[in-house]
Amino acid sequence: MTLISRLDQRLRALDDASLTRRRRIVDTPCAPRLLLEGRPLLAFCSNDYLGLAAHPAVIDALREGAALYGAGSGASHLISGHSRAHQQLEERLAATQAASIPHARALSFATGYMANLAILTALGGEDDATLFCESLNHASLIDGARLARASVQVYPHADVAALAALLEASTANTKIVVTDSVFSMDGELAPLAALLALCERHGAWLVVDDAHGFGALGEHGHGALAQAGLVSTNLIYMGTLGKAAGVAGAFVAAHASVIAYLMQRARPYIYTTAAPPALAHALLTSLDIIEGDEGASRRAHLDGLIARFRCAVQVAPWTLGASASAIQPLIIGDNAAALRAAAALYQRGLWVPAIRPPTVAAGTARLRVTLSAAHTVDDVAQLVAALNTLERH
Numbered sequence: 001m002t003l004i005s006r007l008d009q010r011l012r013a014l015d016d017a018s019l020t021r022r023r024r025i026v027d028t029p030c031a032p033r034l035l036l037e038g039r040p041l042l043a044f045c046s047n048d049y050l051g052l053a054a055h056p057a058v059i060d061a062l063r064e065g066a067a068l069y070g071a072g073s074g075a076s077h078l079i080s081g082h083s084r085a086h087q088q089l090e091e092r093l094a095a096t097q098a099a100s101i102p103h104a105r106a107l108s109f110a111t112g113y114m115a116n117l118a119i120l121t122a123l124g125g126e127d128d129a130t131l132f133c134e135s136l137n138h139a140s141l142i143d144g145a146r147l148a149r150a151s152v153q154v155y156p157h158a159d160v161a162a163l164a165a166l167l168e169a170s171t172a173n174t175k176i177v178v179t180d181s182v183f184s185m186d187g188e189l190a191p192l193a194a195l196l197a198l199c200e201r202h203g204a205w206l207v208v209d210d211a212h213g214f215g216a217l218g219e220h221g222h223g224a225l226a227q228a229g230l231v232s233t234n235l236i237y238m239g240t241l242g243k244a245a246g247v248a249g250a251f252v253a254a255h256a257s258v259i260a261y262l263m264q265r266a267r268p269y270i271y272t273t274a275a276p277p278a279l280a281h282a283l284l285t286s287l288d289i290i291e292g293d294e295g296a297s298r299r300a301h302l303d304g305l306i307a308r309f310r311c312a313v314q315v316a317p318w319t320l321g322a323s324a325s326a327i328q329p330l331i332i333g334d335n336a337a338a339l340r341a342a343a344a345l346y347q348r349g350l351w352v353p354a355i356r357p358p359t360v361a362a363g364t365a366r367l368r369v370t371l372s373a374a375h376t377v378d379d380v381a382q383l384v385a386a387l388n389t390l391e392r393h
């Protein structure tokens with residue numbers, strides 16, 4: 001068999017299992033109403049929870065950032081790519097976690113994927129360390145754990161007792177518990193307070209990936225730690241800036257010594273070009289919105305939409321995830337059935353993604369509805385009406 005035909009055979013196997021993914025071309029900004037391959041659609045797909053991706057003030061700030069700093073950073077942060085805008089952004093981001101993490105500093109990254117690789121490979125860099133990973137963690141945390149020299153133990157979803165037993169039995173010098181705060185395909189919250197209590201008892205780090213919480217949860221949108229009222233130097237926080245913050249990038253916030261260590265040792269931080277400073281400049285405006293009255297009213301509107309959706313959608317024979325967040329999964333089960341449901345919605349002008357393995361466990365393919373403050377009450381009513389009249393087989 002030739003090299004090419006071996007790959008083609010694997011691609012055919014994916015197709016036979018209804019697992020082929022395809023991209024669709026969007027011709028308009030990220031917003032509920034968009035043009036997809038020339039067709040107007042009402043979308044429930046993005047993680048732009050506050051509707052900031054196409055916010056006029058953020059767009060203006062991006063333009064201003066490009067005028068001030070140019071298009072690219074030209075180098076990594078430790079060479080010459082660390083601009084005034086990056087520095088200002090890191091100071092603002094550190095302040096968002098200062099109530100939860102004593103002596104908090106922040107380090108900015110081009111993506112959340114890189115930030116997670118950085119945390120786990122640097123802190124889990126020695127083979128006397130163990131990473132205790134929640135079973136539903138995001139792929140970037142799984143990949144970070146694979147790349148780390150530390151050994152890896154996976155604990156069952158939200159099972160604090162099982163994690164306690166693993167920590168009890170562990171002889172590792174460095175113990176690192178790793179969890180999503182809001183599970184990205186389920187929308188549920190991790191039991192952060194119980195996890196932190198356990199970590200403090202065992203002298204373990206608690207790494208919290210708040211990709212879906214930063215901007216959307218907590219007072220001033222400061223995220224899951226703020227919402228849960230947690231305070232500890234054991235906390236290592238990762239927030240992303242391409243979701244509720246509407247731009248791109250990510251940050252780690254932690255005790256100053258953790259940040260100093262990452263800056264020296266984290267290869268995914270050191271060996272990559274700094275994100276364009278204009279993005280950092282635009283993010284300063286996103287943060288102004290998130291932390292101000294407008295952010296608060298956007299979060300309140302979003303919470304109202306979530307409540308309406310959960311109240312009005314008919315679920316049977318599917319199941320609706322126990323989610324209070326903007327991520328509302330309708331779990332269908334079969335891959336082909338999930339694809340059929342998404343196709344039927346598409347026929348009615350609605351765009352809701354079907355999520356299949358390996359992103360979710362086999363047999364739990366789903367429609368993943370994400371709501372945004374940019375949606376109107378009427379948008380959600382349209383979605384519910386279409387879902388409730390969908391043929392379900």
Ligand SMILES: *Cc1c(COP(=O)(O)O)cnc(C)c1O
Binds near residue numbers: 116211250
């Ligand atoms: C999106 C996401 C990431 C990756 O962040 P990017 O900035 O998109 O690379 C990490 N963790 C979780 C839970 C996510 O949902």
